[in-house]
Amino acid sequence: MxxxxxxxxxxxxxxxxxxxxxxxxxxxxxxxxxxxxxxxxxxxxxxxxxxxxxxxxxxxxxxxxxxxxxxVPAVRLIAIGAVHISQALAPLARLVDLDVTIVDPRTAFATPERFPDVPLLAEWPDEALPKLGGLDRYTAVACLTHDPKIDDPALAAALRAECFYVGALGSRRTHAKRVERLEAAGFGADEIGRIRAPIGLDIGAVSPAEIAVSVLAEIVSALRRNRRREA
Structure with missing residues (x-):
């Protein structure tokens, strides 16, 4: 060559x-x-x-x-929040060959014992995401903490980077408040409209494991749909 x-x-x-x-x-x-x-x-x-x-x-x-x-770059999933959903989501995502990283500044949750064999950054998203080489169109970001101080910076970074999937946990009422905050931060309706909220496909999920399945299915759907549309 x-x-x-x-x-x-x-x-x-x-x-x-x-x-x-x-x-x-x-x-x-x-x-x-x-x-x-x-x-x-x-x-x-x-x-x-x-x-x-x-x-x-x-x-x-x-x-x-x-x-x-x-x-083709390896597809990444960055889960914001070392929560029960993430514990179920990480091994599922690895089964479909996603590179998974967990980000959560709360050291009581972000522990190797809770996330064995998964890259874990116990830092704020503003500090952690640059260490991952930044975000891109081959990255999915799932914000799962339900805490605006943690989720919002990650959402803003994901929207700016045009990640192929951006999802956030929370009710429609919670998301309405999130939209107000993002609008105040300068994001337009089209950008904010890219956020999947409530996160995951509507399969009637109740438990953390079921929600993890719905999130992973939505990520795979977004990945394949985006690639086909670009084709």
Whole structure:
């Protein structure tokens, strides 16, 4: 592989952006296609499908034999709040290959005993999120503390970063107050409308584990729907 192409691919990887190297197997010629440019590429449909699956391989078809080397960022879930829902959500999310991190400044809740084998930052979101490399379009943020001092900064950061999923626990009345605070902070109706609140699909969930299932289902739905729409 051409070193300049490899360097460009590594730059996209470091920036957590999807990209694919398209190689003509007959001639050896190759080009880099970034996700933002993919819609205008001659192989747009095939590349979009590979971004959905994240799998490299030979492109089957009537044209010249082509190999697609696909690089898609790992999808992250950042749960704000080391609560009972998070305890159930973390292992479920890992089963569908999400990289999970728990953020909660309340050290009585954010303990390794309650969250074994899960990255845990016992810090305020303003301090913790930059340490995670910031947020991006391959990140889901679920705010679960029910405490505006903790949830609101994370929501603001997630909206600014255009995370593919932003959800917040709380009743409609609680969310109405949240909307007022975000409006006062300068967010518009379209931005605030991206927040899934009450969080999770409406499956009649009652227990923390059931709510965790509804949240994970909503995250997966948002991930797949967003990728298909962009395709």
């Amino acid at each position: 051409d070193l300049s192409l490899l360097a460009a691919l590594n730059a996209e990887r470091a920036a957590r952006r999807a990209a694919v190297i398209v190689t003509d197997l007959a001639t050896g010629s190759a080009r880099l296609v970034r996700e933002a440019e993919a819609a205008s590429d001659p192989l747009a449909d095939a590349i979009a499908e590979r971004f959905l699956t994240g799998k490299s391989g030979i492109l089957e078809g009537d044209g010249p034999a082509t190999f697609l080397t696909v690089q």
